[in-house]
Amino acid sequence: MEDDMSEKTYEKKVGIRDIVSFFQLEQLTGDDSSLNRWTVIQDLNRPGFELAGVFKSTEPRRIVIIGNKESEFIRTMSEDDQRARFQFLMDGLTPCIIITSGNEIPHILR
Structure with missing residues (x-):
């Protein structure tokens, strides 16, 4: 399995800049160059299990969506636990977190 996206050609890929523009999202962190990333996996990741510390079978190249349930759970976590979980979620392959x-x-994502 190929770990480095830059060395593999994908038939379908979408730029994060295009996603931000299409859905009229607001960029809260990172600089303009962070919008030059792209996603190659059509599925999304709702990281409930990852936030709980379960990382088996996680596909790191998916866009991560944090909704109401995930946000509520994050508020119950210590800062150390948040850092540990987001360190995994924000590896070099994760295209973006919405x-x-x-x-x-x-706070730790700012």
Whole structure:
């Protein structure tokens, strides 16, 4: 299995800049160059299990969606636990994290 996206050709890929523009999302962290990333996996990741510390069978190249349930769970976590979980979720292959429903961005992601 290929770990480095830059060395593999994918038939379908979508730029994060295109996703942000199409859905009229607001970029809260990172600089303009972070929008130059792209996603090659059509599925999304709702990281409930990952936030609970279960990382088996996680596909790191998916866009991560943090909704109401995930946000509520994050608020119950210690900062150390948040750092450990997000360190895994924010590896070099994760194209972006989208926070929905007006939820606040976790402090450690700022």
